[in-house]
Amino acid sequence: MAEEKLAMLLTQYQNNTKVLAKIQEYMENKLPKLIEAFVQREKRKETLEREMEIYINLFFSDPNTQFYYIPISNIFIRYDGKHYKTISEDTIWHIILSDISSKEILMDWKYKVKTKIIKCIKERNITHSIPESNTIQNILKFLYPTFFKTKDQAKYFLTCLGDNIFRKNRTIEHFIEHYANPILLQIQDNCYFLFKNTINPTDSFKYNFHESNKYNNCRLLHFNITEETQWRQFIKNNILDILVVSCHYSKRYTSSDYFIQHHCHNEEIKSHILYLKDKNINQIIEHFISACINQETACKVEEEIIFYLWKNYLISHSFPFFVNKERVKQLLKEKIKYESPYFLNINSSHLSYITPFKNFWKQYMYTNTESDFEISEICSLFKDTFQEGISEDRMLSLIKHFYPEYIIQGDKYILNIGCSLWNKEENIVHFIHQLKNKQIISQEPLSFYKMYELYCEYSHSKEIKYITSKQYFEKIIQKIIPSEFLSQTAILPIFWES
Numbered sequence: 496m497a498e499e500k501l502a503m504l505l506t507q508y509q510n511n512t513k514v515l516a517k518i519q520e521y522m523e524n525k526l527p528k529l530i531e532a533f534v535q536r537e538k539r540k541e542t543l544e545r546e547m548e549i550y551i552n553l554f555f556s557d558p559n560t561q562f563y564y565i566p567i568s569n570i571f572i573r574y575d576g577k578h579y580k581t582i583s584e585d586t587i588w589h590i591i592l593s594d595i596s597s598k599e600i601l602m603d604w605k606y607k608v609k610t611k612i613i614k615c616i617k618e619r620n621i622t623h624s625i626p627e628s629n630t631i632q633n634i635l636k637f638l639y640p641t642f643f644k645t646k647d648q649a650k651y652f653l654t655c656l657g658d659n660i661f662r663k664n665r666t667i668e669h670f671i672e673h674y675a676n677p678i679l680l681q682i683q684d685n686c687y688f689l690f691k692n693t694i695n696p697t698d699s700f701k702y703n704f705h706e707s708n709k710y711n712n713c714r715l716l717h718f719n720i721t722e723e724t725q726w727r728q729f730i731k732n733n734i735l736d737i738l739v740v741s742c743h744y745s746k747r748y749t750s751s752d753y754f755i756q757h758h759c760h761n762e763e764i765k766s767h768i769l770y771l772k773d774k775n776i777n778q779i780i781e782h783f784i785s786a787c788i789n790q791e792t793a794c795k796v797e798e799e800i801i802f803y804l805w806k807n808y809l810i811s812h813s814f815p816f817f818v819n820k821e822r823v824k825q826l827l828k829e830k831i832k833y834e835s836p837y838f839l840n841i842n843s844s845h846l847s848y849i850t851p852f853k854n855f856w857k858q859y860m861y862t863n864t865e866s867d868f869e870i871s872e873i874c875s876l877f878k879d880t881f882q883e884g885i886s887e888d889r890m891l892s893l894i895k896h897f898y899p900e901y902i903i904q905g906d907k908y909i910l911n912i913g914c915s916l917w918n919k920e921e922n923i924v925h926f927i928h929q930l931k932n933k934q935i936i937s938q939e940p941l942s943f944y945k946m947y948e949l950y951c952e953y954s955h956s957k958e959i960k961y962i963t964s965k966q967y968f969e970k971i972i973q974k975i976i977p978s979e980f981l982s983q984t985a986i987l988p989i990f991w992e993s
Contacts, residue, residue, distance in 0.1 A: 550595075551612060562587060563621040567691050571616065572735060576627050579735035587613065621735070622660060622694075622742040634740045637729055642678065642718050647759045650744060651768065652716060653737070654754045656682070656696040657745025660738065664750055666712045669700045670815040675718035676702060681727055685734040696738060704815035706776070706822070713771040714751075717813035767813065776817055780826045783808050790831065792842040798824060800849055801838055803896045807845075810892075851881045852893050863913030866920060869964060870894075870907055876916050879960070919963045923971045926950050931991060940985035943969045 508514035554560050561574040562582070573582040591612055595605040638649035658664055671679075679697040686696055704713075730737065748754035759765045784790070787804045805823055809816055818826070832839040855877050870887045873894075878884040885893070891906055902910040930949070947965045954962045963971075973981065980990035 550608060551615065554591075554594075554612060555615070560590065561624075562616045563619045563624060564617045565621060565689055566617070567693050568689055570689060572621050574624065574626075577629055577633070578733065579621070579624070579626075579630075579739055581735075584613070587616070621739065623746075624739050624743075626736070626739050626743055630736055631740050631743070634733065634736055637726075637733070640719070641721055641726065642675075644717070644719065645761055645764055647761045647764050648716065650748075651751055651755055651759065651764075653741045654744040654748050654751040655699060655716070656738070656741035657743070658751050659696045659698045660694045660742055661745055663745065664699075664752060666709075667699055667714060667752065668708065668712055669714045669716050669751075670704060671700055671702065671716050672718055672813065673702050674720055677723070678718070678721075678726070678730075681730045682734070682737065685731055686738065689734070689738075696741060702815075704817050706818055710771045710774050710776075714755075714768050715770055715813060715815070716768060770812075770814070776822075776826065779814075779817060780823070780830065784827075784830060787843055787845065788831070789842045789844070790840060793840055794842045795834075795837040795839045796841055796843065796846065798833075798836050798838060799897065800843075800846070801827065803849065803893070804843060804845055806896060807892065848883070848885055848889070849893070851883070852877065852885065852890075853897065855880055856898065859915050861913050861915065862911060864911045866913045867908050867910045867967070868912055868914065868919075869967075870909065872917075872961070872963075873909070873914070875961065876914060880916070917961050919961075919967065920971050920975075922954075922959065922961075923950070923963065923968060924975055926953055927972075927975065929953065938988060940982055940987050943972060943984045943986075946972065946986065 504518060505515070508518070558576050561576075563572040563574070563579075564570070565572065571582050571584055571587060572579050573587075574580075588609060591609045592605055595608055634653070635646060635649050638652065639646045643649045643652065655669055658667075679700055683695065683697045686694065700716075744754070745751075748758055755765055755768050759768075783805060787808055788801075802820055802823065806816075808814075827833070827838065831841055859876070859880070860873075870891055874885055874887055874890050877890070891903070894901065894909065895903065901912055904910060926949075944965075947968050950968060951962055953959075969984070972986070976986060976990060980987050980993065
């Protein structure tokens, strides 16, 4: 091409000696210099591109410069080998430009290098990051034993979250207890801040079971009952770690089902998670009957007691409530003789505490809007009456089932209830009268705390079996002593003279 162009010029100006002389001059003097300059520029460009490629490769292989990007929220992430944290784009620029400034060869291209690195970061998907071992262990230590009985359950839970993020196994449903709801909501809420509606790590988790659910696709996951201490803050501060570890497990173990079948070495956990697989409601009802009911007797049992046994059976096995009460009743009637409201020719070892409890409640407990009892106090009264104890958890479950009309506060206090075996308020009133009869003379207010000490001493001296809590004692003090004789949490001296 160049030869043809030169030939055309020479032919065009073959009769013009001045032009021919100028062409000769350019070819001998200027053209070699221009070509040499061009060659040098190309060599430098090749060198810079090669150095830039090397720098960028080293940049992304450096554990101190692991960056990712979430497009939907325009959020940049940095991983320091321990935690994934959000970082501003300006900060990344500063890190890149500061580092390039120490590489003299790239100084002229520093903004080009920076732009290419930012572009590469925006192509790095956080869900495909591989976390270090200490990141994984930190998340596992958070979940186990706080929320889960075993490490296998914690790994399974994380793999389930990862499956949901990658939208795997869309037909699988994981059933958990209602009290685990706040934990999953906290994960979902913090996830939404980062990913909006593009992912839902808790999508497969369910609390309510319907008969329309296909048992073969149902999995069970038991959470420990956990008080809210620092876990909300931990999830908020470590949400990215949780999500990345979950994605890593989902890819590493293929899926949650594959994990539980091929990587879970705890047969008890495996059996529980897969309990509903290949089962139906009739098989579950039959298992309930064999576990909780004896059919070789001539006794009859109220249906409400049977429903209580059914509820306890589900709770004790961490099973969801498969069907409603009427459906359970219908299924049981197909297997056990029934004459409303009794199931006939059956018995149960559980009746040894249910029947006495119901008799105790019917005989001694009554509605009283001016009184309340602690569960522990009712347990003590029951034990002294029947010479046999019931745990607080069992007592609570019995009350909730058989007497749902009562208000239970914090699973500790039952409100608006009285007991004929112990009039708590009357005991305190009697104690106050006894103190007044002693004609106490005090120049200083008598604190509620001191009063409670005296009340306990008095009760012990009179061999009074039951002593109310300090909280209830102070509540009654403020009720029975007129406000003009009280000063915050103390009784004024004038009260004893009135």
